[in-house]
Amino acid sequence: MAKVTLTVNGRRVSEDCDDRMLLVHFIRDKLGLTGTHVGCDTTQCGTCVVHMDGRSVKSCSVLAVQAAGSDVTTIEGLAAQGDLHPVQAAFKEHHGLQCGFCTPGMVMTAVDMIHRHGGQLDEATVRHELEGNICRCTGYHNIVKAVLAANADMQAGREAAE
């Protein structure tokens, strides 16, 4: 048993947990943030993706104790309450979700992808980058459209700001 202290969605949290507890279970069970999901047990499906110190990670492959001291953002913290991040808005606009279960992980992956590629994304790159996120509902068609649209919106936003 260890006491783990970290920052989640801008809030400092401190909880006792088993040494073997995974970050995803810490987020879901200790903090009650159930937007981060568990869809497999082999680090394949990507429904558990969160941002840890600014990079996307599969929270099923990080121990909670490893995350001590880090800054974690989950789907609940991506935008201010009531607002949608441009990626979330694009998923809605382009029907990039159906059952919603893979969606938080998809969105967190897409945000990180867009940041890493600095606006330089095409369909083939998006499809390749989504390899670690499985969706069974959409056939990815509209997810790819949504990511490309969000990428264009965010790039336009960056250029407008410059």
Added chain:
Amino acid sequence: MGVEGIGARVTRKEDKRFLTGKGRYTDDMSVPGMKHACFVRSPYAHARIRGMDTTAAREMPGVIGILDGRQLQADGIGNLICGWMIHSKDGSPMKMGAWRPLAYETVRYVGDAVAIVVADTYAEARDAAEAVTVDYEELPAVTEAVSALQAEAPQIHPEAPGNLIFDWQIGDPEATDRAIASAAHVTEIKIHNNRLSPNPMEPRSTLGIYDAAEEHYTCYTTSQNPHVARLVMSAFYNVAPENKLRVIAPDVGGGFGSKIYIYPEEIVCLWASKKTGVPVKWTSDRTEAFLTDAHGRDHVSTVKMGFDADHRIVGLKVDTIANLGAYMSLFSSAVPTYLYATLLSGQYAIPAIHANVRTVYTNTVPVDAYRGAGRPEATYLLERTMETAARELGLSPAELRRKNFIRSFPYQTPVIMNYDAGDYEASLSAAMQAADWDGFPARKAEAAERGKKRGIGMSCYIEACGIAPSAAVGSLGAGVGLWESAEVRVNAVGTIEVLTGSHSHGQGHETTFAQLVAERLGVPIDSVNIVHGDTDKVQMGMGTYGSRSGAVGMSAVVKALDKVEAKAKKIAAHMMEADENDIVIENGELKVAGTDKTVPWFQVALSAYTAHNLPAGMEPGLKETAFYDPANFTFPAGCYIAEVEVDPETGKTQIVQFVAADDFGNIINPMIVEGQVHGGLAQGIGQALLEEVRYDPESGQLLTASYMDYAMPRADDLPSFDLSHQNTPCPSNPLGIKGCGEAGAIGSPPALINAITDAIGTNDLTMPATPMKVWLAMQANH
């Protein structure tokens, strides 16, 4: 059409909660005192249980209780059942072996549950489950249906000698034999339809809560049909009377058929909650999902199709063996019979059809409906046969299909179905145009210059949806009626709740059902809430599967809206001192036609509830219910064309183009319909190229029990899709809807395989067409 009415491409009302992490799935539920369950499962495919020792496990940290099947049976909990009776051709009823929620004499597949462990945390429950010692006497196992029918095969259930569940037929055997004997050409082909795991991304989960003071149970569960779950758990499993059992299916993360059925875990968690005195939650991990979620497909068939000298089909004879797994799941018997063989006429006028189907027990997880359910098997069989025949006869695939299309409706097939409407030529032409079929030879030549083998293939599918007319399915053996119910509640301020027995687990009902109300009443969709998935709120329902929510569920809403409108018109007429027959509803107002007299919708609603000035004798309130029983099945149909390039060095197939041209009847929301097609196509392409459940035939161990071993389609396995619609309205329901949920999965596998076999020049290829198989087929063809 209003901006939010029928036909409008409105974005979904439900999206915001899913996008912001506020969806509420069963595993997200937490109640005070809740504990966690882990099941002890058989590591053997077939074994006798000699004993079980839980002594050490009970001493493990956090353990609250360990319960087994003998205790469950002593408490009177019943065995699981199959709800559709099929009779063999000799008149005998299907041979159903006992399926105990927790096995205590014999286990029959790897993953068969034998005990439940309840502990403070899931990790503790899992540790303790591993400490339960079960003394198994391993028995020989068989996993493949053809092997299970052999004389020396292990016997799986005493009730089913030779592992044969039923030997059923449909159509006229003599007429078909005569037609094929007299045919100018007979095409013969063997078809294997690969076994699949549905894999909704949300694993199954259930939370059982027993309230001792009220003797009442609440079951949160990942279900496509919570009312059916309550009915079956009450009527057959003796969990609790219906009035003491509430079933809630909250947000459900995909189903594709696998969440129709009532599984052992729901029953056992409810019972365990009473036994242990705590709420009990169980959530499947992905390995358990592969081991225990009902699988789909797994047919082996031989086909003979006869043609006359003019290339018209004269007869079709099919012999199918279907693997139903270790136990008969809820609708397992209907899938390879009435959902399969009744579609063997396809889009073609075939004067004589005969199909014989044998279903078989094996030591594998039960097989039941998976997206398409029987119809993908029929379509794959027919469309591979048509393609092979066209090649043998030296005709273009389109020419042979056109020659045999059904062109006038209604059309009675020799296998029960009566097609009500369609235009198969329209979809074929549209698909060929979109795919630039005529330009293919040039593209093939260009690809050959790059060292690639390019192929093109088509598939013309039909399916039966709108499941189903209750009297018809009752006469065929169904244990339930397949109507739907709806309730429209107008609140005193004019906002509206629609309660439906349909269940949305990705289909977007909260949006499309609201669009229907917006169309009828001219109110904004934001003033309409759709309520579903809770037996305490919705009066009754049969749930969502078989692409039935639009055709059947929304038709029930139409009936309830008819009643609401009729009453609202009476009230408005009274308020405006007009004749109710002169009242029209437009843009959220009730108007006297041809005058400037209007009263807003909310004012009529308010009048209904204040009841200060209602027509004489009228009851207060504005709320109506309806049940809708469909008059016929609906028949979505279409044509899909795949174009592929095969790398001759590696056997890897790349899809370079995929075109889908569908007839879904009238469409409520094109955006959502397209999304359904995209998802169906991905699952069908997955079946054709990637996915297959494999058991080790000797040990019965599941070899594909994780995403490391079972090839789910990923984003870079798939192309973007080219979709179009050639809709003929369905005459059998008030909205003219046919349904769109399964088409993609039904029509796409044969299009892909026809394209690959075209590319590599052989008909001999089985799904999934992995690079290894395609490479081997190319070598064999040299």
